[in-house]
Amino acid sequence: MEYVTLGRSGLKVSRACLGTMNFGSSEYFEGSDETEAARVIHAFLDEGHNFLDTADNYADGQSEEIVGRAVKGRRDSVVIATKGFMPHGRGPNDRGLSRLHLTRALEASLRRLGTDYIDLYQCHGWDDTTPIEETMMTLDGFVRSGKVRYLGCSNFTASQIVEAQWAAQRAGTTPFVSLQPQYSLVARNIEAEILPVCRRHGLGTAVWSPLGGGALNGRHTKNATPAADTRIGQMMASPIPIARLAAGDLVSERVLDxxxxxxxxxxxxxxxxxAVALSWVRQRPGVTSVIIGPRSLDQLHGNFAGFALELPEQAAAHLERISRTPAVEPVNGMANPRLLTA
Structure with missing residues (x-):
């Protein structure tokens, strides 16, 4: 089993990170039930991997609850990452990176996970309404209290990463050691500025959506409607307009080519x-860990193949060449599929 150091820290994580967004169900999304999710988590850990990623808003908190129950009895051997920022209520202080909301969010995550500490606590997005100094000092307080071990961010732009690291440096507080950005053959925006900034400021990367939202798993072809049981199929059937729009972009001509x-x-x-798409991402410079999101044990074993496969140099170079896109700095660090298909 290969372990790597996460950024400028002493934390060792597996190259594969199990993303748990698909565990549990919400009003608009049908994910894995707890029995299947637990089987996936146990199989992942039994293979020697140690890195699990969740968030307080995944399946309205069910994901954290499922993870907490699944790792009971082996908590100390697992690196649990979770996130705060997303809305939990309709009040003005029920979202964002303020001291008030983050403190509430952390305490709620600890309860759902059934633990007294989080290994990696991450800001799930940038908050324009809260001074970054307040956010970094609040996060530092979590570390000093022992409730959090390391800090990270998700979906930050290059300039936002720099602002956060400088704020921590000025205040003498704990900096970020990691970033979670979107990255795949069909979403390569981070290569232009974000990855270089991560290297300069000591952030490792745990990249999400390496299969392009499911577009690269081999189930989608031109002139064929995505099956209802696929992630893209569910997005197309979603009552949320932006989800339907994104689904259409994920099966655009460029992506399917x-x-x-x-x-x-x-x-x-x-x-x-x-396996080929995962291997390409895993072998890319600047990638520390790759987040996979299987909904079943079969999908998990299929994903494992991507960590065993070494792409020949010629194949990797061909994929790099045919997937190049103009450098575009995306909003909140999230690649916009519409920009990638222009």
Missing amino acids: IAEEVRKIAVELGSTPA
């Missing part, structure tokens, strides 16, 4: 499209 090249290479190597 890249998916077809991934499929061809998988056939040549006797592998699977998912």
Whole structure:
């Protein structure tokens, strides 16, 4: 098992990180039930991986609860990452990175996870309404109290990372050691500025959506409607307009052209499209850990193949070449599929 140091810290994490957004269900999303989710978590840990990622808003908090119950009895051998920022109520202080909201969010996450500490606590987004100094001092207080071990951020732009690290330096408080950005063959925006900034400011990366929201798993082809049981199929059927719009972009001509090249290479190597796409991301400079999001044990084992496969140099270079896009700095660090298909 390969472990790597997360950023400028002493924390060792596995190259594979189990993302748990698909565990539990909400009004608009049907994810894995607790029995299947626990099987996935146990199989992941039994293989020697140690890194689990969740958030307080995943399935309205059910994800954290499922993770907490699944790791009971082996908590000290697991690195649990969770996040705060998203809305939990309709009040003006029920979201964001203020001292008030983050303190409430951390305490609620600790309760749901059934633990007295979080290994990696992350800001899930940037808050324009709260001074970054207040956020970093609040997070430092969590570390000093022993309730949090390390700090990270998710979906920050390059300039936001710099602002946060400088604020921590000025105040003599705990800096971020990690970033969670979106990254895949169809979303490469972070290469222009975000990855270089992470290197300069000591942040490791745990990249999410390495399969392009499911577009690169081999199940989607041109002139075919995504199956209802796929993530993209669920997004297309969503009552939320932005979800339907994003789903359409994920099966755009450009994305499906890249998916077809991934499929061809998988056939040549006797592998699977998912394994090829995951392997490409894992081998990229600046990537510390890759977040996978299986909904079943079968999907988990399919994802494992991407961490065992070493792409030949020629295949990796071909994928790099055909997936290049103009450098665009995305809003909140999240690649906009509409920009990538322009």
